[in-house]
Amino acid sequence: MSDELLDVDESMPTNTVEEFLRMERMPHIWCPGCGIGTTVNCFAHALETSGLDLRKVSVVSGIGCTGRVAGYLKLDSFHTTHGRAIPFATGLKLANPELKVVVYSGDGDLTAIGGNHFIHAARRNVDMTVILINNFIYGMTGGQVAPTTPLTATASTTPHGNFEEAFNLPYLAESCGAVYVARWTAYHVRHVTKAIKEALAKKGFSFVEILAPCPTLYSRRNKLGDGLDQMVYYKENSEVKNDIDTKTVSLSFQGKITVGKFVDKERPTYLDAMNEYYGKKFGDKYTPYKG
Amino acid sequence: MxxxxxxxxxxxxxxxxxxxxxxxxxxxxxxxxxxxxxxxxxxxxxxxxxxxxxxxxxxxxxxxxxxxxxxxxxxxxxxxxxxxxxxxxxxxxxxxxxxxxxxxxxxxxxxxxxxxxxxxxxxxxxxxxxxxxxxxxxxxxxxxxxxxxxxxxxxxxxxxxxxxxxxxxxxxxxxxxxxxxxxxxxxxxxxxxxxxxxxxxxxxxxxxxxxxxxxxxxxxxxxxxxxxxxxxxxxxxxxxxxxxxxxxxxxxxxxxxxxxxxxxxxxxxxxVEYKEDQVEGADVVVVSYGITSRVAIPAIDQARKEGMKVGHLRLIVAWPFPEKRIKELATKIKSFVVPEINYGQMVHEVERHSAGKVRVELVGHGGGAVHNPKDIYNVIKNSVKG
CATH class of the missing domain: 3.40.50.970 (Thiamin diphosphate (ThDP)-binding fold, Pyr/PP domains)
Structure with missing residues (x-):
């Protein structure tokens, strides 16, 4: 690379999301056409307008391609073990309820190895925002089948096609008690930003699923073209249906994609429920837990 | 604080x-x-x-x-x-x-x-x-x-x-x-x-x-x-x-x-922390920890009554292991006896740090109960004979 290419034109406007990123760690590891970076951009924009004190925002990731998000965000960030971002986040939040805790991880991490933690954190309504990037595949390890891989899709461990039913994640989250559930795709950058902002403002277990292309491992093996082709697929096949019954939002191989905000309700958080219950039980003897 | x-x-x-x-x-x-x-x-x-x-x-x-x-x-x-x-x-x-x-x-x-x-x-x-x-x-x-x-x-x-x-x-x-x-x-x-x-x-x-x-x-x-x-x-x-x-x-x-x-x-x-009892001048040192360190006491007492020179080293801190002390004792005593409720774990550390200088006897137990002190006593007695 010639030095000229590295010269920075001082008159150029700065990318406003840069202040949210650890620029010294760029370039990132994601492939060309991958949708994860797009969602990080949306997350940064959501933070920008959220009014949150960034010193009090912590991001927790598990392992995998999306698991690397924590490492690029200029916030307190924790890159934990595979599948365990949610219980780590539970400990962090309950130890210091002042913190805004965001779990940012992938479909395999959060719903296969981490599935048990996902359902219980939603059931308890622990106050956290879970951003799940669903690329239908285990990317980091080379494209193995995931609990989200659509029926008939090919993966490295389903070389003849997948015959397992995939999770319908919004339905899973809602039935376990999530107070906010939305699904969008990496194509819908404004909706994603808005959904993340709403989820961050929500008290309780909020969940945003974002479909994102994995051109290297999912699209290539399934002969679906590159990242741009997947964006075209999202654009042409997404149907916005806010408030629709989440039972109906299952995904199929290259089929229609129902997107929108499906759930937005109130329910006492784990901490509020505990403080209220013990307050009644112990009366004046109880000091509400604040960390 | x-x-x-x-x-x-x-x-x-x-x-x-x-x-x-x-x-x-x-x-x-x-x-x-x-x-x-x-x-x-x-x-x-x-x-x-x-x-x-x-x-x-x-x-x-x-x-x-x-x-x-x-x-x-x-x-x-x-x-x-x-x-x-x-x-x-x-x-x-x-x-x-x-x-x-x-x-x-x-x-x-x-x-x-x-x-x-x-x-x-x-x-x-x-x-x-x-x-x-x-x-x-x-x-x-x-x-x-x-x-x-x-x-x-x-x-x-x-x-x-x-x-x-x-x-x-x-x-x-x-x-x-x-x-x-x-x-x-x-x-x-x-x-x-x-x-x-x-x-x-x-x-x-x-x-x-x-x-x-x-x-x-x-x-x-x-x-x-x-x-x-x-x-x-x-x-x-x-x-x-x-x-x-x-x-x-x-x-x-x-x-x-x-x-x-x-x-x-x-x-x-x-x-590292351990507790010793009559280790100086002993021929045999029993190395124990946890509940077994209490079960070993009647066995050691019995052996002492019969005139055997038996010391007792109890691990307070198991890891890091008191390797220096075991090395030192290995130059002074005849044997170590290690009772534990398993078929040989900490005994390997005792063996490793005594480096073949003395006999090291395991008194193993598969679990479900503590040792019968007699079993520990018998091994002490045999190891004194050399």
Whole structure:
């Protein structure tokens, strides 16, 4: 690379999301056409307008391609073990309820190895925002089948096609008690930003699923073209249906994609429920837990 | 620093080891416990669940031991002193997170009330078969500290000691109880709070622009900060540099992992603790720990009555192992006798450090009960003969 290419034109406007990123760690590891970076951009924009004190925002990731998000965000960030971002986040939040805790991880991490933690954190309504990037595949390890891989899709461990039913994640989250559930795709950058902002403002277990292309491992093996082709697929096949019954939002191989905000309700958080219950039980003897 | 009097039940109690462990945690300043029910450890979290609401603590019963063992680490970064409690099968599930705590230098306490194994084994009966797992259970190399109480009083005292050591060295500390010690009821004295020494968390105090999350002090231990302090920390289980950023190189691995081992190894003289009884001039030294250190006493007494010169070395700290002392004794005595409720674990350390200079006899037991002291006596008697 010639030095000229590295010269920075001082008159150029700065990318406003840069202040949210650890620029010294760029370039990132994601492939060309991958949708994860797009969602990080949306997350940064959501933070920008959220009014949150960034010193009090912590991001927790598990392992995998999306698991690397924590490492690029200029916030307190924790890159934990595979599948365990949610219980780590539970400990962090309950130890210091002042913190805004965001779990940012992938479909395999959060719903296969981490599935048990996902359902219980939603059931308890622990106050956290879970951003799940669903690329239908285990990317980091080379494209193995995931609990989200659509029926008939090919993966490295389903070389003849997948015959397992995939999770319908919004339905899973809602039935376990999530107070906010939305699904969008990496194509819908404004909706994603808005959904993340709403989820961050929500008290309780909020969940945003974002479909994102994995051109290297999912699209290539399934002969679906590159990242741009997947964006075209999202654009042409997404149907916005806010408030629709989440039972109906299952995904199929290259089929229609129902997107929108499906759930937005109130329910006492784990901490509020505990403080209220013990307050009644112990009366004046109880000091509400604040960390 | 002294213990916070709030929550310290100063006085004499008649409680079992599990309950004493819970009281020790409270006295040590622990205010976050995550756990999952498992015999014979459950009484620890039951007492915590009962006591925490009125002393400002957070107890959460997680969905499994894996979740418990990482929730406590989130809590530590949130500023709490934290502990989890389990037994064999749960301890196996926690191994990955013992490695995470070692790698990311999270001060926290894991209590393992050992039962008979392998697998589901003997849930309600004693074992000491997790001792090597305590040292080597998580993948990769790291230093660790493990303590072995032999009474409810020591369950109280050593839980405090476990917290203090974990804060001092930023390392997970394992309290290796066993079913007998956990379920045995005895007198436990809880001292006044101002007589309980607490090692406070070492927080970073230097200039903010010079802050590096994993830059060690002279004792090889880096000071901590909390989430929300404004340092934009990054913590990863990947091999990382002093800033905490992942670095996938041999040099970074060598630098980090060496320090994780050395901060325990080089400080071993300060950490190692054992109790000796009539070891000077002995022909045979019994090396024991946990409940077995009490069961060995009648065997040793009997042998002494019959004129045998028998010493007793009891491990208080099992890891790091008192290798120097074993090496030294190996030049003076005829043999070591190692009773333990497993088919040979700590005996390997005794063998390794006595380096073939003396005989080392295991008195093994598969678990489910303590030894019959006669079995220990018989081995002592035979080993005196040489």
């Amino acid at each position: 002294k213990s916070d009097p709030k929550g310290v039940l100063t006085g004499a109690h008649f409680i079992d080891g599990d309950h004493a462990c819970a009281e020790g945690a409270i006295a040590a300043g622990c205010r976050f416990v995550a756990g999952y029910p498992i015999t014979p450890s459950t009484e620890v979290v039951e007492r915590i669940a009962d006591r925490f609401p009125l002393i400002g603590g957070m107890f959460i019963q997680m969905e499994d031991e894996i979740a418990s063992s990482i929730a406590i680490q989130g809590a530590v970064w949130g500023g709490k002193k934290a502990m989890t409690v389990t037994s064999g099968p749960g301890f196996s599930l926690m191994m990955e997170h013992i490695g995470l705590a070692a790698m990311t230098e999270v001060p926290c306490v894991f209590v393992d009330v050992q039962r008979g194994g392998p697998s589901t084994g003997l849930p309600t009966l004693p074992g000491q078969g997790d001792m090597m797992q305590a040292r080597w259970g998580s993948h990769g190399d790291y230093g660790i500290i493990a303590l072995c109480p032999n009474s409810p009083q020591e369950c109280f005292d050593f839980t405090i000691k476990a917290f203090n050591l974990s804060e001092q060295y930023r390392v997970p500390v394992l309290l290796m109880m066993d079913e007998c010690v956990g379920h045995m009821t005895e007198r436990v004295i809880v001292p006044p709070a101002d007589q309980i020494e607490i090692y406070p968390r070492r927080f970073y105090e230097g200039p903010k622009e010079e802050f590096l999350l994993f830059k060690p002090d002279n004792d090889m231990v880096p000071p901590m900060v909390k989430a929300g302090d404004g340092y934009n920390i990054h913590v990863t289980g990947l091999t990382h540099d002093e800033k905490g950023y992942p670095v996938m190189t041999v040099a970074a691995q060598e630098k980090l992992v060496h320090r994780l081992i050395d901060k325990i190894k080089m400080n071993a003289d300060k950490i």
